[in-house]
Amino acid sequence: MTSSEETPSFRLAYVPGVTPAKWVRIWNERLPDVPLTLIGVPAAEASGLLRDGGADAGLLRLPTDRTGLSAIPLYTETTVVVVPKDHVVAAVDEVLVQDLADDVVLHPLDDTLEWEDLPGRPAIERPATTRDAVELVAAGVGLLVVPQSLARLHHRKDLTYRTVTDAPHSRVALSWPEDETTDLVEDFIGIVRGRTVNSTRGRPKPPPEPKGKRPDTGGARRGPAAGGTGGKAAGRGRQGGTGGSKGAKGGKRGRPRRRS
Structure with missing residues (x-):
């Protein structure tokens, strides 16, 4: 089976304490045909899992090793x-x-x-x-x-x-391999950022379809006046010919001479 025939899916890793339930629910509403699989992972192993391709994206804690990863901070915890x-x-x-x-x-x-x-x-x-x-x-x-x-x-x-109050804080971020910003990753970014389903941001919209064109006739268009004129001219020609025939039949015939 080729990759184009495979059923699309999305794997989301998350670290302890992070609850992705709300975002998963929105995902299932918007993309019911794309199953989302949750992968629990220890905080120290989350970035390595993403770099190794073990998940498409992950909810992890900052600071962390972000080598080769993109990240969007979502919120800061108390x-x-x-x-x-x-x-x-x-x-x-x-x-x-x-x-x-x-x-x-x-x-x-x-x-x-x-x-x-x-x-x-x-x-x-x-x-x-x-x-x-x-x-x-x-x-x-x-x-x-x-x-x-x-x-x-x-x-x-x-x-x-x-x-x-004065202790260091932990930030939760959405992260993914920086070279793998797929359409599904963009979809999840839109969800965690609160974009609506009709938002113009995130996955780009497909270009509009071209407006319909009149079918090509394959040749030069005939002017309606030309056809009409030709018909009238033909009619006049027929009428003229008929008139000439009547004229010939209607002429006077001479009397035969009497024989002496």
Whole structure:
């Protein structure tokens, strides 16, 4: 089967905490004949997956290695600290990084925040994942600073979170291989940017079809006057000939001479 005969499809990768459900719903409404496949991927592996052709586009977190990738930032997340419900931080609405100076702050290997100086006191060992770090917070080992969506993703009844106003932020972006800006990628860009289905931006509209032309007769057009004149002339010629015949028949015939 050639590529032109293959059924089109779209593969969208997304990192933990990002919820593409709204955009997928709009995609299914606008392009019901093009199936969209979701691919969950760890944040640290998202850019590599796109470069290797494992997905057509991806919702990932910035900063990341963008070599060979195009990216459109979509929104910036609030940064929060995850704490036990009985922790002193739970009594306020927001804190500063310096308010965590006396606490152990966990720094998982899949941390998506770009720190110049890590907050709090370091743990003896770095957790492998954010999920593992949340379990350690519940066990009273330390606190965890993450984008708000990750705090919601790993929510526990015995934990809560508060905004850290001066912490680094994580931005969510739509990214794709820069040499593979296909029509379907343009369609998804239009969806995440809120364009309507009739928007002139995004995928270019096809050129208008040329207006219909009169069929070519294949020869010079005959003037209607020429045909009419010829008919009248022929009629007059016929009338003239008939008149001449009548004239010949209507002439006087001479009497025969009497024979003596």
